Amino acid sequence: MKTIKKRIIYLLVFVLCIAGCAKTGHYEKGMELLKGKQYPEAISEFQKIDAGEKDFRLAQSKIAYIQGLQAFGDSLFSAAEVQLVRVSGDDEYYHESQLMLDKINQRKLSNTIPKTDTLIVREEVIGTKDEEKSKDKIKVETETDLDKTKKFTARQRDLIEKFESLYRSAYTAGVESKSNYLSNMRSIASRLNALDYGAKEKDADALELKQKANLWMNKRIEFINRLINDNTVKETNTSRSLKEEGDKLYYSVTQQIKKTN
Numbered sequence: 426m427k428t429i430k431k432r433i434i435y436l437l438v439f440v441l442c443i444a445g446c447a448k449t450g451h452y453e454k455g456m457e458l459l460k461g462k463q464y465p466e467a468i469s470e471f472q473k474i475d476a477g478e479k480d481f482r483l484a485q486s487k488i489a490y491i492q493g494l495q496a497f498g499d500s501l502f503s504a505a506e507v508q509l510v511r512v513s514g515d516d517e518y519y520h521e522s523q524l525m526l527d528k529i530n531q532r533k534l535s536n537t538i539p540k541t542d543t544l545i546v547r548e549e550v551i552g553t554k555d556e557e558k559s560k561d562k563i564k565v566e567t568e569t570d571l572d573k574t575k576k577f578t579a580r581q582r583d584l585i586e587k588f589e590s591l592y593r594s595a596y597t598a599g600v601e602s603k604s605n606y607l608s609n610m611r612s613i614a615s616r617l618n619a620l621d622y623g624a625k626e627k628d629a630d631a632l633e634l635k636q637k638a639n640l641w642m643n644k645r646i647e648f649i650n651r652l653i654n655d656n657t658v659k660e661t662n663t664s665r666s667l668k669e670e671g672d673k674l675y676y677s678v679t680q681q682i683k684k685t686n
Contacts, residue, residue, distance in 0.1 A: 452480035455487060464491045468597055486513040490522055492593055496586070499679075502529045503583050504590030570624040577622045578631050578685045584620075585638055585678060588613040588645070595649045600656055607649050614642040634681045641674035 455470035468491055471484040493508030506529050512522040588610060595606030617638055622631065648660075648667040655661060660668045 452484055455484065459487060459491065464495060467491060472597060472599075483513065483516060486511065486516045487518070488597075490516065490518045492590070493522060493525065496590060496593075497525050497529075501586040501589055502532060503586035504593075505529060505586075507587065507590045570626050573622070573624040574628045574631050577620065577624070578628075578634065580620055581617065581631070581634055581638060582682060582685075584613055584617045585682070588617075588642055589675070592645050592649070596659075598658075600653065600658060603649055603653050607646065607653065610642070610646055610649065614639070614646060617642065628685075630681065630684045634678070634685055637674065637678050637681050641671060641678050644671040644674055 451470045451473040455467045455474075458464075458467035458470060468488050471488050474481050474484040489508045489511035493505045493512070496502075496505035496508060506526060509522045509526050509529075512519050516522075591606050591610045591613065595603050595610065598606060617635065620635065622635075644667065648664060648671055651664040651667055652658070652660065655664060657664075
């Protein structure tokens with residue numbers, strides 16, 4: 426009888442050890458996948474770490490780094506910035522994240538569009554005694570349709586990048602967290618829809634970008650909402666088609682962005 430009890434105890438200890446090792450090994454496994462550039466798999470491992478575990482904070486930092494790196498590689502700089510600022514200062518990827526943020530800030534400065542152009546124009550005035558006089562006149566050029574189109578397109582790109590970042594986070598988040606991301610996604614979609622384009626002669630590519638982006642955002646929102654209703658993290662047979670449609674529309678949006686550059 427004592428022998429049986431000992432065996433049961435040993436078995437329970439063995440099972441608990443296996444369970445403990447499996448639970449605490451997700452961070453190490455995620456790091457191996459990250460170093461191997463297997464980013465989706467690495468994110469999946471980091472997400473398995475519970476909030477109460479010691480590696481949870483750095484795991485969340487790694488997820489932010491990966492998503493920021495992917496967005497940066499896709500030239501979605503606003504989306505990259507949202508993620509990269511979340512990388513912890515004691516993370517080994519912090520320095521690399523800061524380098525990417527510096528490049529994003531430099532890009533912002535180089536893309537600054539002046540509101541007006543000020544020119545000095547020499548105006549000749551004929552005096553009463555046939556003496557030619559001259560004076561400087563300040564001429565302020567008003568904003569052109571081209572300037573308005575550039576600003577309109579830049580605002581669209583910014584909202585598209587922010588929306589894509591929210592979507593990626595919503596897609597990988599737990600079911601209980603998806604609703605918060607979905608609410609922010611809807612807010613971005615509303616802002617895009619409300620964008621004003623004041624040019625008299627409107628650019629066809631800029632208008633088409635807004636149309637495609639609206640369709641894409643609505644499809645992504647529908648997909649995340651379906652995941653919430655199905656109480657599942659990733660797509661199932663009933664929601665897979667929504668994701669695939671969204672992926673196709675996103676590709677169309679990125680191609681349209683290139684046309685407006």
